[in-house]
Amino acid sequence: MSTAAPRILVIEDSLMLIRPLCRMVNKQGFVAVPVTSMAEVRQALADDPRFMAAVADYCLPDAPNGEVLPLLLENRIPTVVLTAHNDMQTRERVLCMPVVDYIPKESPSAFEYVMKMLRRIRINPGIKVLVVDDSQAVRQFLRLQLERHLYQVLEAADAEEALGILRHESGIKLVLTDHDMPGMDGVRMTSTVRRFLDHTRLAIIGISGSQDPTMTARFIKAGADDYLQKPFNYEEFFCRVTRNVEFVENLQALQESANKDPLSGLSNRRHFFEQVASLRHNYSVAVLDIDLFKRINDGFGHDIGDQVICQTARLLESFFPDDIIARFGGEEFVILAQPLDAPDMLRQLDKLRRALANLSISTPLGDLRFTVSIGMAAAEEADISTLLKQADNYLYQAKHNGRNQVCGGIIDQTSDPASVASA
Numbered sequence: 001m002s003t004a005a006p007r008i009l010v011i012e013d014s015l016m017l018i019r020p021l022c023r024m025v026n027k028q029g030f031v032a033v034p035v036t037s038m039a040e041v042r043q044a045l046a047d048d049p050r051f052m053a054a055v056a057d058y059c060l061p062d063a064p065n066g067e068v069l070p071l072l073l074e075n076r077i078p079t080v081v082l083t084a085h086n087d088m089q090t091r092e093r094v095l096c097m098p099v100v101d102y103i104p105k106e107s108p109s110a111f112e113y114v115m116k117m118l119r120r121i122r123i124n125p126g127i128k129v130l131v132v133d134d135s136q137a138v139r140q141f142l143r144l145q146l147e148r149h150l151y152q153v154l155e156a157a158d159a160e161e162a163l164g165i166l167r168h169e170s171g172i173k174l175v176l177t178d179h180d181m182p183g184m185d186g187v188r189m190t191s192t193v194r195r196f197l198d199h200t201r202l203a204i205i206g207i208s209g210s211q212d213p214t215m216t217a218r219f220i221k222a223g224a225d226d227y228l229q230k231p232f233n234y235e236e237f238f239c240r241v242t243r244n245v246e247f248v249e250n251l252q253a254l255q256e257s258a259n260k261d262p263l264s265g266l267s268n269r270r271h272f273f274e275q276v277a278s279l280r281h282n283y284s285v286a287v288l289d290i291d292l293f294k295r296i297n298d299g300f301g302h303d304i305g306d307q308v309i310c311q312t313a314r315l316l317e318s319f320f321p322d323d324i325i326a327r328f329g330g331e332e333f334v335i336l337a338q339p340l341d342a343p344d345m346l347r348q349l350d351k352l353r354r355a356l357a358n359l360s361i362s363t364p365l366g367d368l369r370f371t372v373s374i375g376m377a378a379a380e381e382a383d384i385s386t387l388l389k390q391a392d393n394y395l396y397q398a399k400h401n402g403r404n405q406v407c408g409g410i411i412d413q414t415s416d417p418a419s420v421a422s423a
């Protein structure tokens, strides 16, 4: 399948500007298609109209009054307008059209802002925003504004409907809520949402036309991240929407990097224990260790050793898609499966062991094969540390018996554990 980089139509008649602009666009991982006039825009659209977005100069030699904008919008191309005209009239004229944004060239950070907008146009179609307002006209107005930036918009006519959507729909990163609604008001709805969705999952912006000077504080104290006083202008609206969505994204990225092992992408040890804490007893735990890994590093180099770790992680995920898998460190992995079914787990672990032994990694020094040893323990009542210790004992047994095998059993708290071994 083709994974071609998205194309961006860059429309600018100044050669001084178009070169650095295209360079920046390409650096973001897009393909810039430079054109310098309205005639060239027509030609580019006739050649291939599939552009992810356009960065358009408002004033072109053959289209001095923004005539290029309706042409781009007719072709449904999200358009960021760059202009040297920073007067109110031009600004109003441009923002009357459903462009993404209007950026004066005079600002030294104008190009940076354009890049940020392009990144958002790429990401926003995957982000859901929920608009909560009892007025259909207001919901429709907010929907149109948000769709300029390509967000997926959901609507709720009151707090009850909004809470239902938030409980069942995943991927909502932002809620825009009115305050005065029949039934539960926006402030109460915000504090209810915060009981089950924290700031890492969702940002909330309160919106109200009320003249009550305490409204901002009431929303923020209830758990909102921001507040907009009606009427607001389009640019302020988007600055706040973008800032709040980015805030959630940054928190999620931080959380992800705190929880994940950067090499394999699996959970790290700390996150493993965090996940396990919320589980009831009655599970199986397996500890997997790559055999003679030091030899792989010494013989093929650390980069190939890293590849072995990553390939092992991918197979682990495919054999245990619904379970908790973590890289504990070095060449050691842990799998926690629930509910307890020790014989099934042993069989699945042995299939995994054989699949890994059959894997061949091609390296500059020839094909590499490797094996793993696995220890597994299951119990109805034992806590995680007892199980891990027992699984580790079984792992030691597997290594001691010659490696490339699974050893494990069910822990009977009242007697010595029975052992099952498969070679």
Ligand SMILES: Nc1nc2c(ncn2[C@@H]2O[C@H](COP(=O)(O)OP(=O)(O)OP(=O)(O)O)[C@@H](O)[C@H]2O)c(=O)[nH]1
Residues within 6 Å of the ligand: 263, 289, 290, 291, 292, 293, 294, 295, 297, 301, 302, 303, 304, 305, 306, 309, 329, 330, 331, 399
């Ligand atoms: N490439 C790579 N090597 C690592 C990483 N973390 C730890 N290691 C290496 O893993 C090796 C582990 O070796 P040992 O603990 O001696 O175990 P082993 O060679 O697998 O021997 P057995 O466990 O007895 O089969 C050490 O050489 C570490 O340097 C990593 O992230 N990448």
